[in-house]
Amino acid sequence: MSRIEGQNSICIDLALIHHPVCNRVGEIIGSAVTNLDLHDIARAGRTFGVDTYSVVTPYEDQVVLVQEILDHWLTGYGASRNPDRKEALSIVDIRRDFDEVLDAATEKWGVRPTVLATCARLRPDTLQYEQARQRLEQGEPMLLLFGTAWGLAPEILSRVDGTLPPVLGHGTYNHLSVRSAVSIILDRLLGNRD
């Protein structure tokens, strides 16, 4: 099902969750979709061979907004102005909640994908990047979950099969944007090596 020619063996989707996520004091909230998360993450997803990038929000006004943006780039003026962007945004779909994403992926791959969360903090169910990369290369379908705001809610984290380790450089500061985190994690899992 992969849209990347000659790479049918990689089966990976990602979902950007806008609800339920945490705010800075740990309360459960819903966040707003941003235009830039759509574009930057779709471009990174398309580059690394992601099959579907699901924007997850239960809010009807946000669904309408995302659909308008997609229409502009997929069938409107943007499509003729910038075909590369059309190609990137063609991997985006809109889902109301995590269950919808999981059901669609399970139906597409014919098997429930391994669901991996990403988290700025180290968690006990860690799966190392190299292990996840090898399992992807062996054809195991995977679904990566990313949280907006201050991260995925506990009710989502309790349902995943594993968590990828925090991305760190030198030191302990790791306040990356979700756009940077997605890009780096896709590169660690799927990027070309020297």
Next chain:
Amino acid sequence: MSRIEGQNSICIDLALIHHPVCNRVGEIIGSAVTNLDLHDIARAGRTFGVDTYSVVTPYEDQVVLVQEILDHWLTGYGASRNPDRKEALSIVDIRRDFDEVLDAATEKWGVRPTVLATCARLRPDTLQYEQARQRLEQGEPMLLLFGTAWGLAPEILSRVDGTLPPVLGHGTYNHLSVRSAVSIILDRLLGNRD
């Protein structure tokens, strides 16, 4: 001079060039600074131990805009509201052109840094990521140049010491945002390994 505690041996700066860069048909242009490039790249830079992130523009109105944004986050309301963001943006400075950046880095490190370009196309003067990573770990000062719009102008590329390879996933699509490209390249050079 590195601001990362206990990591004095890594000497790396990056510059985001807004002029001279190419437009989609290869003409030399200047591009506008965006608020998001400031934030996302500063956050990635701070995470990976970049000493200085230079925003390079010759346009006075753009210099004023960047300074206003920095003031808000470094000394204004944003500084108390979000100290993590203050810490990230504290690595940003504003320079008029590439020579200013190079002179400042040379004065800071006491030696001219190795200047590396990044390019979505493969070039003959390629330096592999692993080689660059090892040279950084040995204390060699480096300056990474990133172009906005359709990439760095030939007059800049002709002055660099080497070029890092294009970031690719599966396939040949590599229309990453500059924010994603910076994040991935810093991770390849400086990120933690499993």
